[in-house]
Amino acid sequence: MAHIQTQGEWEEEMSGRILNWIRDGLYVELRFFGIALFALTPQADGAVRTFATDGKRICFSTEQMLRVFRQNEQFLSRAYLHAVLHCIFSHLWIGGNRDRQLWNTACDIAVEYVIDGLGKPCTKRILSWQRRQMYERLKAQKTGVSAAVIYRMLEDITGEEGGAGILLSLQQEFYTDDHRYWPQQKDGSAMQGPGEAQKKWEHIARQTRLLQEERGRDPDEGEAQLLENLSVQKSRRSYRDFLRKFAVLQEELHCDMDEFDLNYYYYGLLLYRNLPLIEPLESREVHRIREFVIVIDTSDSTSGALVSGFLKETADILTQSGSFSESSVIRILQCDNQVRSDTRIRGRRELDRFFEAFRLCGGGGTDFRPAFSYVDGLMEQGQIRNLAGLLYFTDGKGIYPKRRPEYKTAFLFLEEYDEAAVPPWAMRLRLLPEEWMCRRDGS
Numbered sequence: 001m002a003h004i005q006t007q008g009e010w011e012e013e014m015s016g017r018i019l020n021w022i023r024d025g026l027y028v029e030l031r032f033f034g035i036a037l038f039a040l041t042p043q044a045d046g047a048v049r050t051f052a053t054d055g056k057r058i059c060f061s062t063e064q065m066l067r068v069f070r071q072n073e074q075f076l077s078r079a080y081l082h083a084v085l086h087c088i089f090s091h092l093w094i095g096g097n098r099d100r101q102l103w104n105t106a107c108d109i110a111v112e113y114v115i116d117g118l119g120k121p122c123t124k125r126i127l128s129w130q131r132r133q134m135y136e137r138l139k140a141q142k143t144g145v146s147a148a149v150i151y152r153m154l155e156d157i158t159g160e161e162g163g164a165g166i167l168l169s170l171q172q173e174f175y176t177d178d179h180r181y182w183p184q185q186k187d188g189s190a191m192q193g194p195g196e197a198q199k200k201w202e203h204i205a206r207q208t209r210l211l212q213e214e215r216g217r218d219p220d221e222g223e224a225q226l227l228e229n230l231s232v233q234k235s236r237r238s239y240r241d242f243l244r245k246f247a248v249l250q251e252e253l254h255c256d257m258d259e260f261d262l263n264y265y266y267y268g269l270l271l272y273r274n275l276p277l278i279e280p281l282e283s284r285e286v287h288r289i290r291e292f293v294i295v296i297d298t299s300d301s302t303s304g305a306l307v308s309g310f311l312k313e314t315a316d317i318l319t320q321s322g323s324f325s326e327s328s329v330i331r332i333l334q335c336d337n338q339v340r341s342d343t344r345i346r347g348r349r350e351l352d353r354f355f356e357a358f359r360l361c362g363g364g365g366t367d368f369r370p371a372f373s374y375v376d377g378l379m380e381q382g383q384i385r386n387l388a389g390l391l392y393f394t395d396g397k398g399i400y401p402k403r404r405p406e407y408k409t410a411f412l413f414l415e416e417y418d419e420a421a422v423p424p425w426a427m428r429l430r431l432l433p434e435e436w437m438c439r440r441d442g443s
Contacts, residue, residue, distance in 0.1 A: 008062075012044045015065040019058075022077050029120040032211035036084050036204050051083045052178035055092050055197030058083060059181065078115055078123045082176045085111040088205050091147055092182045093198045097352075098151060100184070102158070105167065106151035108174040109134060113145055130173050152309070242410070242429050243314070290386040291329045295371045297394035298362030299336045307360060310393055310412075310431075315351055331384070335371040336362035342374075366398030372405055379406075396422070 005013075023037050030037070045052065045059035052059040058080070068076055086092060091107040113135060115123050127135075137153070138145050154170075157163045183195075294314065296307050311332070332354070334341040340361035345351050371392070378384045389408035396417035410427035422428055 011062040011066060015044060015060060015062040016042060018065050018069050018076070019060065019080070022073075022080050025122045026077055026081055029122050030081075030118075032208060033084075035207050035211070036088055037081075039200070039204055040084065040087070048178045048180070050177055051079050052181050053083045053087060053092075054181035054183075055087055055201060057181075059178075074123060074125065078125065079176050081115060081123060082108075082111050085114060086177070087201045088208065089147065090198060090201060090205075093195075094147075095182070095184075101171075102151055102154045102167075103147070104179050105171050105174065106154055107147045107179075108176060109150050109170065110145060110147040112174050112176065113138065128173065130169065134170070148309075148313075242427075290388055291331075291384055292388050293331045293333065293375055293384075293390040295333045295335055295368075295390060295392045296360075297336070297366055297368075297392070297398070298334045298340060298360055299364060299366040299395075299398070307393065308355075308358060311358070312355060314391075315355075331378075333371055333374065334361045335368075335374075336364040337367040338364075338370045339374045366394065368392060368394070368398050369401045372401050372409075375407075376405070400426075 019042050026037055027034050040053060040058035041056060043057045043059050044062050046061070048059050049061050049064055065076065086107060089107075089110065091110075095103045112131070116125070116127060116131065116135070138150070141149070141153075154167060157166055160166070294311070296311075298307070328347070330345045330351070332341075332343045332345065333339055343354060345354055372390075375384065375387075375390060379387065387407045389410065390405070392409070392411045394411060394413065396411065396413045400421065400423050402423070404423070404425040408427070409425070410429065411422060413428065413430050417428075417430070419428075
């Protein structure tokens with residue numbers, strides 16, 4: 001007997017066809033986006049009223065898909081591209097301990113800014129007064145446009161008079177997709193390192209950038225903004241990978257389910273009833289940072305906003321990667337031509353309290369040598385026993401030590417630096433300040 005298609009089955013089939021139509025239309029306008037547009041697996045979901053993604057699936061409402069397609073096909077194209085861009089920019093995974101509501105709004109604004117800048121026929125819309133005002137405010141900052149930058153702007157807005165009302169209107173204006181399936185931290189615990197979905201999208205982001213560059217023509221203004229956002233994500237990935245060099249492999253008392261074969265376990269229970277052939281390992285090997293020193297260049301040329309943003313970004317990356325545990329110790333030194341302060345931090349709670357009371361000390365000339373002498377003294381006194389390495393956050397204009405220290409050392413630069421002046425034994429990394437800069441005035 002032939003199967004009679006139900007109403008629900010018909011709606012799902014037609015929604016799938018509409019989704020394919022949307023993706024094909026976007027691909028015609030954005031050829032270099034082809035890999036990203038087809039990377040998500042479609043899935044009908046009655047719990048959502050618009051698109052939603054977890055980095056693997058693109059969930060949609062069949063009712064909304066059929067209704068909106070008849071009235072406003074461009075909205076569906078924008079909404080689908082909106083969800084894909086969240087994945088491209090890793091918004092689902094880099095929220096860290098930020099306020100969930102503010103972060104969602106910041107990500108929506110960042111993505112809509114890029115889509116409106118592209119100006120493609122399939123996604124074009126008339127800009128509202130509120131959008132124009134927000135975009136002009138972002139451009140006036142001249143600090144680049146990323147979700148992290150917008151998040152800090154929204155934090156400032158919430159502190160203004162009537163800020164709650166402004167934030168609510170921005171949420172309503174820029175809301176496009178549902179973020180319910182984005183990974184979240186629970187009970188303040190640290191998220192694990194990059195998962196399969198995040199790594200997949202980091203790879204797609206790199207491929208997208210390469211495909212755009214291989215076209216052999218200069219990007220227009222909208223595409224340039226998209227590439228700038230991809231560059232920011234590349235900088236953050238590079239920094240995260242860079243920090244991994246300072247982690248030490250060690251054993252922890254924790255069941256390692258990755259190395260545990262359930263087949264043998266259940267076979268033993270079936271064969272001998274209560275005697276498994278294999279039991280889970282009681283320990284696992286993980287990469288942890290035991291003791292770590294971060295030195296902040298507090299000379300006149302270093303901005304307080306950049307320093308604070310850098311420290312928060314470093315903390316977010318460490319906690320997300322799982323490298324920073326309650327037994328980890330970080331010393332944060334502030335130094336210009338002498339060590340101005342030394343703060344010893346143990347565990348995430350102390351790290352959060354440090355940020356609440358953080359103040360920049362110093363303002364003189366730049367000399368890197370006192371910080372190294374100070375750390376060497378702490379090691380001789382036994383106050384530092386398992387130093388994983390030292391990070392020196394600076395603009396690069398100072399006096400470097402000539403002697404190589406006994407521990408790994410890296411200089412992190414905010415701008416172009418004289419490579420010949422940096423000692424050959426030191427690791428170095430150029431960072432993009434727009435990822436964590438919130439103001440240019442250094443307040």
